Amino acid sequence: MAENPETVSTEDVILDVNRLTIRFGPVTILKDVSFRVCRGESVAVIGPNGSGKTVLFRALIGAIPSEGALKWTSGIRFGYVPQKVDLARDLPITGFDFLRARAAAGQSMDAALTQAIAAVGLTEALCRQPVGSLSGGQFQRLLIAFALMGDPDVLLLDEPTAGVDEPGQERLNEIIERLQAERRLTVLLISHDLSVVHQHATHVLCLSGGTAHFGEPRTILTPDLLHEVYGTPVAFHVHEH
């Protein structure tokens, strides 16, 4: 597990971000971003391209430095699924090679590997193939299986359905929803699909121009705010229950 920058022990709050600022040299990417995440919540991070969504996630996992307060509750384990993996397609690395590397690094048992691939609906035959031959959706499920092997409390998913066809997107969304229910996971999800966000998220963090709006979907996904953030009218389909 990555080292958490600081820890708090407030009941139910597992992540407390207060006035977080991230700069790359003279450029300020995020400024005074504040939000809290409680155990079991599903927080969607939205915003136009370049608004700092991935940068925020990289700060949350401790990969880049930040200013302000960023506090994970003590002992929290997180699994991270990145958006882009710059991997040559002809590498002789199989899904099993990748997952066994996780098992070795975390001293996990083989049972954890078997459970993880079953949880994301991958077969052993697919895991024996080179990762470059997997489809976008299959590779994303492999990354989620890798994250699950650490028995995480929190999953951070950076646009897991990007570049995946529609059936694959639906399957990934189903898997994430099922895992969250079965394992009582807290999920932080970067997504451009506002219909999915409206349907599944308990809270929405909307990043734009370095600043943030945070709240329940009904308060964030309003036509006026979305117009202000994206600079154009934004419509999305609302699933009726």
Added chain:
Amino acid sequence: MALAAGLIGCFAVMRRMALAGDALSHVALPGIGIALALHIHPLFGAVAMLLFAGLLIWAIEDRSHLALETIIGVVFSGALAIGSLMTTGEDLIDALFGGAGMVSLAEIVFGVLTAAAVTIFVVWQRHALIVTLVSPDIARTIGIDVKRLNLVYLEMFALTVALGLRYLGVLLMGSLIIIPAATAKRVSRNLTQMLVIASVLAILVTIVGTLAAAHFQRPTGPFIVTIAAAVFFLSALWGD
């Protein structure tokens, strides 16, 4: 030497530093030149310069975020020119292409210990190297110190180059690291296959090349690399 070259080369090829690795081997030349000028064993000059180059590459990559291949290619190909100015005559030919002659006890001890260290490093750290190859950010979340791993890898690569300087020389040692691994990458279906095939190939071409060089009374380096390249082209013609 060949075992270490085959193993470390697998990750060099997968990290897309094939050309960079070759250029890094040229850094040994100024070290050899300085050592000869100071009347100390050329191997130690080469090792010192290679280790320093590994550290320098790591530091530049960490601070500038330039592609590793760009840094090594641009900065250290110049080392070949500087080294050529500092080394002359027969010494230069031996340094560039490798030379026969008596191997000292110090060279044997250095070779055995370094080959063992490189082999143990790759076998022991292969899982961390794989996760870091796929995503350094994922590697960080499971507790891998990516910066330290990259530094140790580069230094192990540098030491592997030093291992083969006596037989293959500055110009060709990088090829023994890269070519068997590149061949193994083409024909392997998983990591274990790649590591085994690259190691066996590196050892075989070294043995066959050495025997051929002795038979024709020519330098060993060109024979070893020519055979390795021939095997690579055969694998390329064989298809996917």
